[in-house]
Amino acid sequence: MNLHDANNLIDGAWLPAAGGAAGQSINPADGAVLGRFAASDEQDAEAAISAARRAFERAGWSQNPRVRQLVMLRWADRLESKAEEFARLLTLENGKTIAQSRGEMAGAISEIRYYAGLTRYIPGHVFEVEPGAFSTLIKEPAGVAGIIVPWNAPVVLLIRALTPALAAGCTAVVKPAPQTALISIAVMRELHGVEGLPPGVVNLVTEQGHEVASRLVESPDIDVISFTGSNAVGQRIMAAAAPTMKKLSLELGGKSSCLVFEDADVDQVAPALAAAATIISGQQCTAARRVLVHESKYDAMRTALRDALASLRVGNGLAAGMQMGPLIDEAARKQVESRIEEAVACADEVVLRGGRPSGDLANGSYLLPTLLAHEDTSAFFIQEEIFGPLLVLERFSDEADAVKRANHSEFGLSASVWTHDGARFMRVARALRNGTVWLNDHNKLFAEAETGGYRRSGLGRLHGYDALIDFMEIKHIYQSVGVLTA
Numbered sequence: 359m360n361l362h363d364a365n366n367l368i369d370g371a372w373l374p375a376a377g378g379a380a381g382q383s384i385n386p387a388d389g390a391v392l393g394r395f396a397a398s399d400e401q402d403a404e405a406a407i408s409a410a411r412r413a414f415e416r417a418g419w420s421q422n423p424r425v426r427q428l429v430m431l432r433w434a435d436r437l438e439s440k441a442e443e444f445a446r447l448l449t450l451e452n453g454k455t456i457a458q459s460r461g462e463m464a465g466a467i468s469e470i471r472y473y474a475g476l477t478r479y480i481p482g483h484v485f486e487v488e489p490g491a492f493s494t495l496i497k498e499p500a501g502v503a504g505i506i507v508p509w510n511a512p513v514v515l516l517i518r519a520l521t522p523a524l525a526a527g528c529t530a531v532v533k534p535a536p537q538t539a540l541i542s543i544a545v546m547r548e549l550h551g552v553e554g555l556p557p558g559v560v561n562l563v564t565e566q567g568h569e570v571a572s573r574l575v576e577s578p579d580i581d582v583i584s585f586t587g588s589n590a591v592g593q594r595i596m597a598a599a600a601p602t603m604k605k606l607s608l609e610l611g612g613k614s615s616c617l618v619f620e621d622a623d624v625d626q627v628a629p630a631l632a633a634a635a636t637i638i639s640g641q642q643c644t645a646a647r648r649v650l651v652h653e654s655k656y657d658a659m660r661t662a663l664r665d666a667l668a669s670l671r672v673g674n675g676l677a678a679g680m681q682m683g684p685l686i687d688e689a690a691r692k693q694v695e696s697r698i699e700e701a702v703a704c705a706d707e708v709v710l711r712g713g714r715p716s717g718d719l720a721n722g723s724y725l726l727p728t729l730l731a732h733e734d735t736s737a738f739f740i741q742e743e744i745f746g747p748l749l750v751l752e753r754f755s756d757e758a759d760a761v762k763r764a765n766h767s768e769f770g771l772s773a774s775v776w777t778h779d780g781a782r783f784m785r786v787a788r789a790l791r792n793g794t795v796w797l798n799d800h801n802k803l804f805a806e807a808e809t810g811g812y813r814r815s816g817l818g819r820l821h822g823y824d825a826l827i828d829f830m831e832i833k834h835i836y837q838s839v840g841v842l843t844a
């Protein structure tokens with residue numbers, strides 16, 4: 359891929375922005391310029407939407423599941439052949455460690471193959487409502503999907519929305535985050551290169567601002583919006599989409615609680631929680647944010663978690679053995695650092711003070727992990743999703759207290775329970791108001807298993823069979839044929 363010629367994909371052709379403008383992709387580890395991408399506007403968005411609409415209205419895609427399956431399988435094969443190359447590009451552009459980038463590529467390829475497998479099995483049903491009268495229920499593609507992709511896991515989050523849309527028979531316009539435009543374009547180039555993909559079925563438009571995303575949300579020719587990002591932006595999307603009554607799939611913020619009971623092994627749990635809190639430098643919606651510990655193990659966990667976080671190897675994601683890279687860019691680093699400083703000033707205890715590192719890492723967008731201890735669950739840094747390496751330690755007395763504390767949140771995306779008591783786990787998991795609850799683990803996501811949030815963590819589900827629902831309509835077809843009489 360030529361990093362200096364990364365254009366839009368519209369109606370089967372790679373085109374520069376209509377206005378000729380371009381943006382720069384920056385390596386967050388050192389500030390180096392990686393390449394350019396088209397800085398598009400509403401005119402480019404309209405061209406892509408029109409292309410997707412025309413492609414949808416041609417039955418060769420929306421009504422041909424075998425073609426859709428073959429295209430996705432071939433796409434997965436092409437990505438697999440370039441997985442290492444793309445993992446390196448992902449690390450360069452996003453900053454995450456190369457191990458995490460390799461895992462993301464593997465997960466994305468798995469997801470494509472999963473939905474390719476489902477493509478040829480989207481059943482409806484028929485029943486006789488009265489003698490000789492039949493109701494047929496079929497599932498049809500919803501239409502044109504607008505897919506707005508964030509920067510924190512740009513490959514897998516693109517694919518986990520695009521592949522169920524394609525499996526259902528939708529066409530799509532993808533709008534990636536500017537911070538990770540190059541890896542998004544590289545992945546889409548491999549799809550564009552697949553034999554049998556009709557022009558206009560998939561389109562990609564990059565931008566530096568918000569004109570393209572806004573047009574996708576507002577356009578009457580877009581039938582579905584899939585968005586992963588913050589709750590605040592999700593609310594604005596809901597409001598802007600209301601006049602056209604779009605279907606919405608919104609995976610929004612999280613504030614994951616990890617409940618550690620008295621039978622847990624602190625020495626094993628603490629390093630696992632440190633890793634769960636700092637995945638993608640804490641820039642993952644399911645990352646561990648709150649650690650709730652039974653009072654009998656609180657002091658031991660305080661020490662062990664502090665030591666585990668302090669010992670993490672932080673540096674350039676391409677360097678061997680790194681466990682945490684930089685934040686996505688300087689704007690994010692400054693914003694997260696500011697909120698952490700505010701939290702440090704009012705926390706009951708600062709167990710580990712992070713901040714910006716010195717030396718070789720000073721020129722990158724790095725922040726070291728911070729661990730706070732606090733009792734009042736209404737504190738802003740317990741309630742607010744601070745998208746970086748901040749972890750808060752809390753104490754509880756029993757199961758009821760643990761659940762009450764954990765459920766004191768506007769979010770409900772994910773949680774984890776750390777215990778060897780299976781009955782306790784099920785009691786607590788059922789009581790937690792979260793879309794996903796893990797036992798003795800955290801951040802385990804699979805193509806086969808639906809994920810999504812309760813409350814302000816979003817609408818709909820991603821992954822799994824139910825992810826198809828957001829991209830489909832159900833049609834009732836009635837027919838009266840009469841009955842044979844003797």
